[in-house]
Amino acid sequence: MMKKLLLICIVIMSVFTRAQPFTLKSVGEPKEFSLQIYYGRAGKGAFVQYKGQKGIIPLQIKSVTTDSTGRSDGQPDFTSYVWDEMADGKVNGTYRLTEGLRQISDVSYERKKDGKKFKLVMTEDKSEVYDGVNKYFLNGVMISFNHFYSDDLSFKYADGSYFTTILPSIDNPDAARQSIIDDYNFDGYDDIAFSIPDAGMGVYRTFTIWLYNPAVKRFEELKEPDYSQSQCSCLCDVSIDKSKKLLNTGCRGGARWWQDTYRFGKNGTLKWVHSKEETEK
Template identity: 50%
Template structure:
């Protein structure tokens, strides 16, 4: 939210129906079909599969991630290694075109057999629930209006949080995985359209601590020199280890730049108009 200038524009948002994650898949061409759900986040990270009728989950390790074409009309192909009891037991591949699933397969290592997979309707896609598996922690959240966020840790403990709610019905919550504090460990973030006109997204970022093996929310910056309030349209400068936020007031886009302190606090660096 802009601190110093109130937005005066109106945004009309239109949404097209796409196949939502997680994907529920069924094998084809075999004598006995099997079903599974596949979950993953940014660039295929945080992935795992869960087979229908089984309680356990199988972690996926990104082997390759390739994107072709322009944003909105791109073709993205993911390949993961299946890791079961610490061993590579197979691999999965999945291709999205314009946010729709166009192909998927599973290859079993023990006999080299490859199974083609097709998308089937599943309740999770309608309820909006999604999950990531990151550093052994199962993270559950909703793309829709449910604000529950659940961290399930390997030692059996859990922690629940409430994510900010939508100002207007319709928009979807987005999850993203990145190393937001540049410590070599991926973190997780969730964003929704801003509570004003919806021209940018506001973020809640949860940093992973390798020492405590827990996720903790990143405190929002509160510097009087900043133009934007909170964490808006967050981007990262990996080379210089800077976190940037941007927001809009009137016809002007503003940008604030921060660095991280040794205690994972955001320290203001500079502010100005977005170029």
């Protein structure tokens, strides 16, 4: 149990230290400019918006590397991201950024047409009022939600239409909502999931998953499976096995930990495969 609780604390801390967006400004340029950058786990769902501009510029993750060499000395990991700036389906430039526990550094932008490099630094722009809304740009859709203060979730589609809904509420005021971008149904398109601590002891997290449907270019909520054969009656501690195209869930029942495994059927619904007891390490 202690390891589970420790994991939850780490997750919450990672959310706090990755509050979005980051506001960046240029350094050493005759005409200073600033922008905001948004991104999710593993650098996915990223985009930038320049101050004074209404439009956004999508970013496509190119590489993510983590430096953990200082961990033995009690230092935090440093994660470095490289994104391609996309314009009309073509690479227009490259952004680079390194994220530590409480700050970001080594931020730059390289313009492709002439190779010019711009140095950027994080700043607190007093003119920007942060409304607590987190945003991802995924599959051409703007997704807006909140890690802490609200349960609202909205999707703004390319045709200008909106879909709004309410996410499950967080019972613990000290907890945070986690957001994860991944391909949960193995169709080649990234989906988005939101998780919160369970309403009991908070030793596992319950998931709400929204799958992207490329046929209609919309996000659709994943329907929960038939739990009649499973040990867990929830989508909890969800993980995916990409090599076998399986979705695993886990929960605690009494003094035991269980893992249920599911596979997506032809109609897109989850089908139970098997369950097994897990030994806590």
